[in-house]
Amino acid sequence: MQNILDRERDEMEVVVNYLFSHNFLLKEFEREKYQLAVRNKDIIKRYLQVIGWDFIVDEKHGCIVIASPHYEHRLKLKKDETIWLLVLRLIYEEKRSSLSISQYPFTTLQEIKGKYETFRLIFVTKTKLRELVQMGKQNQLLRPIDNDIELDDCRFQLFHSCIHVLQQGDLNVLYERIKSYSEGGDQIEMDEETTIN
Incomplete structure (x- = not known):
C-alpha cells in the first residue's frame, strides 16, 4: 500500500x-x-x-x-422480491446466450409477466412493481428504458450484475427454484440471502 x-x-x-x-x-x-x-x-x-x-x-x-x-451483512429478501430477482435472472440467462458479451439483454414488462404466468405465479401490484424496479435500479441490476414502467411494452435493460445476485447456476436450477414458489404458494416464506448488502 x-x-x-x-x-x-x-x-x-x-x-x-x-x-x-x-x-x-x-x-x-x-x-x-x-x-x-x-x-x-x-x-x-x-x-x-x-x-x-x-x-x-x-x-x-x-x-x-x-x-x-x-x-x-446480506439483504434478507421477501418472497416477492426473491421471485422478481429469480425471474429477471432467468430472462437474463435466456437472452444473453444470443448476444455478444458487451451487449446487455433487454426485456419488457409483458415478458416478465409472461414468466410469472408460465410458473402460475400471481404478478405483483403496481405499487410493488414500482418498489421492485426501484430496488433493481438502486442495485444496478436493471434500467427502465421507457417512462411508464406499468405499461406492458415498457422495456428494461438488464445488466451483467444479474449474474452475481442469487447465484443459481444454470437455467434448470433457476426453473426449479421458481417452480418451487409456484408449488409452495404462500406457505414458503423466503429467507433468501443475496449479495445485495
Whole structure:
C-alpha cells in the first residue's frame, strides 16, 4: 500500500466506499472507478480479505462485486422480491446466450409477466412493481428504458450484475427454484440471502 500515490490511495478509498454502499461497480456507469479498481485489484482484494469480504472482478462482463460471506451483512429478501430477482435472472440467462458479451439483454414488462404466468405465479401490484424496479435500479441490476414502467411494452435493460445476485447456476436450477414458489404458494416464506448488502 506504501507504493501507491496519495492521490490514488484517496481514489481507491472512494472506490471501496462506493462498493460498500452499492455492492456492484459496473464499467458501464463508473468507468474511472472501475479502471482504478481493476488496476489495483490485488491491493483492494487483500484489504477486503482482512475484514472477511470477497472481492470479485468479472472483467469479462465489466462488473466488480463485493460480498460478505457472513449472512448478517446480506439483504434478507421477501418472497416477492426473491421471485422478481429469480425471474429477471432467468430472462437474463435466456437472452444473453444470443448476444455478444458487451451487449446487455433487454426485456419488457409483458415478458416478465409472461414468466410469472408460465410458473402460475400471481404478478405483483403496481405499487410493488414500482418498489421492485426501484430496488433493481438502486442495485444496478436493471434500467427502465421507457417512462411508464406499468405499461406492458415498457422495456428494461438488464445488466451483467444479474449474474452475481442469487447465484443459481444454470437455467434448470433457476426453473426449479421458481417452480418451487409456484408449488409452495404462500406457505414458503423466503429467507433468501443475496449479495445485495
